[in-house]
Amino acid sequence: MYLFICEDSPDGILTGVYDAWSYKIANHIKTHDEIGLLSAEPYSRRLFCEYIPVTVSSEKAAKVRHTICKNLGAEFYEEILNATLASDSCGKNQMDKADAIYKTIVIALSSPDGAKVLNYLNEPCIHRVFTLSRAAFNESHHLTGFVRFTELENGVLFSVIHPKNNALPHLAEHFTDRFPMENFIIYDENRKIAAIHSAGKNFMLADASDLNQSLLRQYSEKEEAFQKLWLAFFENIAIKARINSKLQAQNVPKRFWKDMTELKDRL
Amino acid sequence: MRIQQNMTLMEKLSILSTAAKYDVACTSSGVDRSGNKKGIGNSVAPGCCHSFSADGRCISLLKILFTNECIFNCAYCQNNCHSDVPRTAFTPDEVCTLTMEFYRRNYIEGLFLSSGIMISPNYTMELIYETLSRLRNVHQFNGYIHVKAIPGADPLLVEKTGYLADRMSVNLELPTSDSLKKLAPCKSRSTILKPMRQIQNGITVNKNELTVYKKAPRFVPAGQSTQMIIGATPEHDYQIMSVAESLYQKFQLKRVFYSAFVNVTGNTNLPMLPGGPPLLREHRLYQADWLLRYYHFKVDELLSEERPDFNVFLDPKCDWALRHLENFPVEIRTADYYTLLRVPGIGAKSAQRIVKARKNGTLDFSDLKKIGVVLKRALYFITCSGRMMYPTKLNEDYICRQLMSDRNMVPKDIREEGYRQLSLFDTTAEFPALQQAGSR
Ligand code: SF4
Numbered sequence: 001m002y003l004f005i006c007e008d009s010p011d012g013i014l015t016g017v018y019d020a021w022s023y024k025i026a027n028h029i030k031t032h033d034e035i036g037l038l039s040a041e042p043y044s045r046r047l048f049c050e051y052i053p054v055t056v057s058s059e060k061a062a063k064v065r066h067t068i069c070k071n072l073g074a075e076f077y078e079e080i081l082n083a084t085l086a087s088d089s090c091g092k093n094q095m096d097k098a099d100a101i102y103k104t105i106v107i108a109l110s111s112p113d114g115a116k117v118l119n120y121l122n123e124p125c126i127h128r129v130f131t132l133s134r135a136a137f138n139e140s141h142h143l144t145g146f147v148r149f150t151e152l153e154n155g156v157l158f159s160v161i162h163p164k165n166n167a168l169p170h171l172a173e174h175f176t177d178r179f180p181m182e183n184f185i186i187y188d189e190n191r192k193i194a195a196i197h198s199a200g201k202n203f204m205l206a207d208a209s210d211l212n213q214s215l216l217r218q219y220s221e222k223e224e225a226f227q228k229l230w231l232a233f234f235e236n237i238a239i240k241a242r243i244n245s246k247l248q249a250q251n252v253p254k255r256f257w258k259d260m261t262e263l264k265d266r267l
Numbered sequence: 268m269r270i271q272q273n274m275t276l277m278e279k280l281s282i283l284s285t286a287a288k289y290d291v292a293c294t295s296s297g298v299d300r301s302g303n304k305k306g307i308g309n310s311v312a313p314g315c316c317h318s319f320s321a322d323g324r325c326i327s328l329l330k331i332l333f334t335n336e337c338i339f340n341c342a343y344c345q346n347n348c349h350s351d352v353p354r355t356a357f358t359p360d361e362v363c364t365l366t367m368e369f370y371r372r373n374y375i376e377g378l379f380l381s382s383g384i385m386i387s388p389n390y391t392m393e394l395i396y397e398t399l400s401r402l403r404n405v406h407q408f409n410g411y412i413h414v415k416a417i418p419g420a421d422p423l424l425v426e427k428t429g430y431l432a433d434r435m436s437v438n439l440e441l442p443t444s445d446s447l448k449k450l451a452p453c454k455s456r457s458t459i460l461k462p463m464r465q466i467q468n469g470i471t472v473n474k475n476e477l478t479v480y481k482k483a484p485r486f487v488p489a490g491q492s493t494q495m496i497i498g499a500t501p502e503h504d505y506q507i508m509s510v511a512e513s514l515y516q517k518f519q520l521k522r523v524f525y526s527a528f529v530n531v532t533g534n535t536n537l538p539m540l541p542g543g544p545p546l547l548r549e550h551r552l553y554q555a556d557w558l559l560r561y562y563h564f565k566v567d568e569l570l571s572e573e574r575p576d577f578n579v580f581l582d583p584k585c586d587w588a589l590r591h592l593e594n595f596p597v598e599i600r601t602a603d604y605y606t607l608l609r610v611p612g613i614g615a616k617s618a619q620r621i622v623k624a625r626k627n628g629t630l631d632f633s634d635l636k637k638i639g640v641v642l643k644r645a646l647y648f649i650t651c652s653g654r655m656m657y658p659t660k661l662n663e664d665y666i667c668r669q670l671m672s673d674r675n676m677v678p679k680d681i682r683e684e685g686y687r688q689l690s691l692f693d694t695t696a697e698f699p700a701l702q703q704a705g706s707r
Contacts, residue, residue, distance in 0.1 A: 119623035122634040145317040145327075149372045157371060175373075177302040178309045178410075182371065226368045229280055233369075236284040237330060238320035241529045241543050247323025251316070261374070262318055 001034055001046075006054040006098055008039045009166075010084040013098045014061035016054045017105060023052070032106045037098035039088055064105075072108050076115040079133050080105065085140075085166040086132035100128035140167035144174050146252065148261045149184060150227075151220040157184040158216055160259055168195050172203040187211060227261055234262040279355045280365065286335040286346055287381055290438075290494065291526040295327040295376035295411040297489030298433050306407025308370065308377075310433065315376050328379035328413060329369055333357055333395055337383030339453040341440070343499050345531045346383045356385060359398040367406050377411030377433070378402070384417060392420035392428065399431040411489070418458040422465050426486075429469055434489040434521070437463045439514070442507045446500035450537075460518075466491050467518050490521030497552060498545040499528040499537055503575035508555055508566045515559065525552045550678060551577040558583055561615050562608050580677070585611045585670050588648060592661050595648040599630055611670070612645030632656050643673055 002023065006016030016037045024035055045051060068077045080101055088097040103125035108117045121127045140163070149157035157179070161167065168188050172195035175184060180200065187194045187208055194208035257263040274282075296314030316325040334356030335346045345352060362380065369375045380398065385391050395414060402408040413434040416425045429435055437459055441447045444456040466487055473486035493514060495507060511523040527544035530537050555577065558564040562584070569583055570576070578586045588595065588611050597606050599621060607618040617639040624630060624638060631651050636642055646656040647666045659666075670676060 113627075116623075117627075119620070120627035121620060121624045121638055122628060122630060127637055141315075145315045145373075145376070147373050151372070159373075179307060179371070180302050180304045181307065222368070226372065229277060229365065230369060230372070230374050232277060232281050233284045233329070233331075234318065234320060234326070236281055237288050237326060238322045238324075239288055239529060239544075240322075242322040242324075242527075242546065244323040245321060248319045248321060251319040251323060251325065260318065261372070 001036060001049045002029070002052060003036045003038055003042075003049050004052050004054050004098075005038045005041060007056050008088065008097075009056070010081060010169075011058055011061040012054065012056045013037070013039060013084045013101055014064040015057050016098055017102050018057075018060040018064050019052070019054050020102060032103070035102070036096070037102045038096050039098035040096075067109075068105065072115040076108065076118065079118055079129065082133035082136045083129045085169065086136035087165045088132075089164075095125060095128045097128075097132055100125040100132070104129045136165040136167070137170075139163055139165050140170040142252075142256070143167050143171055146256045146260055147171060147175075147186065148259060150261075151223045152216065153218045153220050155183065155220065157182055159184070159186045161186060161188050162190050162255070162259060163188065164255075166191060168193060168205060171195065172197065172205065176203045231262055274355050276361060276365070279357055279361065280331070282353055282355050283332045283335060283357060284330065286352075286383070287330045287332045287379075289344075289526065289529065289531070290330065290379075290381055291324075291524045292413065292436060292492055292494060292522070293325055293327050293330055293379060294522070295413075297521055298411070300409065300488075303409055306409045307367070308408055308410030310377070310409075310411045317373065317375055327376045328411065329366055329375045329377070330379040330381075331357070331362070331365075333362065333380060333382035333391070333398065334385045335383050336385040338386070339384055339451070341451040341454065342534050342537060343440075343450055343496060343528065343530075343532065347532070350532060357398075359394065359401050362398045363401050363406055363408075366402060367408065370408070370410055377413070379413040381415040382417065384419075388417045388419035389421050389424060392417045392424040396424055396428045396431070399428060403431050413489075416462040416466065418454055418462060420462070422462070425462050425465060426469060429466060429487045430484050432487060434492060435466050435487050436492045436494070437466070438494045439510070439523075440494070440496060441500055442495050442502045442510045443500070446502065450499065463491065463493070463518055463520075470519070490519070492520055492522040492524060494524040494526055496528050497525050497549055498540065499530075503570075504548070504552065504555070504577050505566070505570040505572070505575035507552060508559070508570060511556060512559055512566045523556060525549050525556070547579055547677065548577075551579065551583060555583045563605060564609075580671050581667070582611075582676060584609070585644065585676070589663050589667055589670075592663060592666075595661065596650045596655060597648065598653065599635065599649055599651050600625060610645055610648045612641035612643065612648070614639070644670065 004016045004020045006012045020035050020037060024032065029035065065077065068080060083097065083101055086097065107123065107126070108114055111117050118126060118130070121130060143161060143163060147159050147161060149159045152158050168186060171186055175186065176197055183199055184197050185194055192207065192209040194206055194211065195203050196206055197203040252263070254267065257267050294314045295310065297312060298310050299312040300310040302309040314327060316327050318326040320326055335352065336354045336356060337346045338348055340347045340349055366378045370377070380395060382391050382395060399412060399414060402412070412432045413436065414428060414432040416428070416435050416437045418437060439459055440451055440454065447454060447456060469486045470490065473483070476483040477485065495510070497507065514520045514523055527546050527549040528538070528540065529544045530539060555569055558569065559566065569587055577583055588609065597610060604618055604622050607613050607621055608615060620638045621630065624634070629652055632642060642656065647659055647661070647669065
């Protein structure tokens with residue numbers, strides 16, 4: 001058994017797919033069953049397994065992306081991409097994320113059904129990709145609504161998020177389309193990465209471990225007033241005869257509350 | 268006019284959002300529109316919830332009235348001309364500021380602007396048009412706008428406004444014209460249905476224009492919706508659902524909303540509903556509405572003159588299946604999509620997934636579970652390769668008891684309110700005004 005240990009990122013996993021695939025060909029390995037991918041260093045190493053570290057390469061990842069899009073279509077790639085963005089802890093005792101992705105790509109490229117294999121949910125690796133991708137998609141869809149921006153002194157809109165899955169690429173794309181003429185920053189505090197957008201341009205994803213925290217607390221003059229107006233609206237719109245905090249927490253899970261203007265003080 | 272001058276924006280917003288909250292439609296669905304690279308805003312067809320208020324309802328749009336001043340006297344509405352509440356009105360610019368600043372902070376997906384009737388229907392509609400026009404043209408707002416067409420307003424104004432809005436609605440308010448006459452004497456079926464028909468025709472004409480010229484301005488692209496108040500008047504579910512069905516068929520509405528009645532005016536001609544608004548009934552109506560729109564059911568299959576109300580204890584689909592056991596069990600390997608749709612515990616998504624996944628081999632019960640089928644419900648109605656999940660009898664009473672023991676039959680949030688809803692469902696609830704009127 002040959003196990004490729006890759007970085008837990010879209011490029012990391014796609015590079016893993018590239019390395020595993022070329023390794024199989026170069027070493028005349030008979031079947032893909034003898035190959036596995038890991039998206040994290042294993043807790044303990046097994047006997048008779050060869051562990052091969054993968055160095056992230058954006059060129060290799062781009063090649064895999066190109067092959068997938070060309071042969072299996074954009075929708076298939078979208079599904080794979082969402083799965084790579086999912087947090088691997090989406091289910092216990094499950095097949096490793098990178099491994100499920102690798103196996104799904106292998107099946108799709110070798111089957112006459114191509115991208116349609118994604119429908120075969122009775123195939124364990126495909127079901128795994130489906131669950132991961134759905135979890136990531138659902139969370140980023142929720143966040144397109146739950147993200148809150150505050151206006152800083154310099155007019156920049158700033159937002160902090162703490163998502164389970166890596167929602168930033170999806171959110172950056174969404175808000176670039178929505179706010180083309182705004183300067184905004186979305187900061188994923190768990191992963192210490194930020195999406196940075198300046199008016200009229202495309203966004204960038206950047207490492208944000210050294211973000212200047214004090215700058216972010218200097219709000220614009222009007223900011224407080226609009227927060228208060230929003231809070232008032234939020235209070236008034238609820239129908240007293242129907243108060244139902246359980247339903248509220250079911251619909252907007254509490255883990256999002258601390259980043260939401262109207263809910264953070266209700267935790 | 269009792270409009271108070273010199274109110275702050277905060278005071279106005281408080282009054283005019285409080286006054287708007289009983290309008291239940293808050294979805295931002297029905298139109299896909301990407302950003303235009305210069306203004307601000309886009310829209311996604313499934314809609315998007317931005318928050319959930321303390322009553323658990325989705326907040327998607329800035330839902331406000333332009334004014335709560337009103338010359339009409341609808342008995343169920345706290346803005347009616349007899350009620351003693353502080354009155355105010357926004358200016359178009361104030362609505363623009365709130366919308367733009369809330370939108371930039373991602374509090375909202377857009378604006379839902381309704382209004383009481385100030386001075387006259389035309390005067391009010393003109394102000395609404397002015398507001399939308401500024402939002403779209405001055406502020407370059409490209410996000411979602413839902414706007415009310417004021418019953419009785421000039422069709423030309425309604426049309427102009429329709430070119431700026433994504434969705435328009437005219438509320439039907441009450442299911443029958445009799446009830447309308449009694450509770451909303453200034454409105455009539457015809458003043459409500461006329462603009463509804465106009466908007467429908469406008470949408471049809473616009474669709475034709477768009478096929479000829481793609482860049483033609485779009486008229487109400489997200490379609491129109493309406494709302495009925497449930498439980499203020501004695502109509503049965505059968506009447507309510509039949510009205511909804513004909514609105515979908517004859518007026519091509521996108522959505523009909525049902526709003527559990529809350530007695531806000533304390534009007535003694537209206538039911539007091541000591542157990543609170545009829546939420547469970549509202550829930551069953553939404554479920555049935557769903558069956559009409561996505562599951563190809565007809566109202567006549569679900570209800571009848573003899574059985575005019577839904578069973579509160581079972582969802583309408585289970586209820587239907589139990590009364591049609593001769594159609595079951597269905598075989599997962601072979602049943603077509605429409606047959607699968609009618610199986611309790613199989614939703615539209617799982618039905619699609621089953622049809623696709625079974626091409627790759629047989630599905631067993633554990634596969635169905637992974638696909639998202641609720642086996643606890645479905646197991647009485649399906650076979651996989653000729654076998655049922657457990658040996659079970661196809662007996663109405665037996666299955667009914669089993670299904671009712673499933674606590675999820677009543678949604679968790681309503682259940683936890685201690686079933687207070689259930690008592691409301693006996694149809695002997697008091698309707699003093701209408702009973703009297705009816706006996707005259
Ligand atoms: S028209 Fe009727 S429902 Fe509308 S605001 Fe006036 S009184 Fe209320």
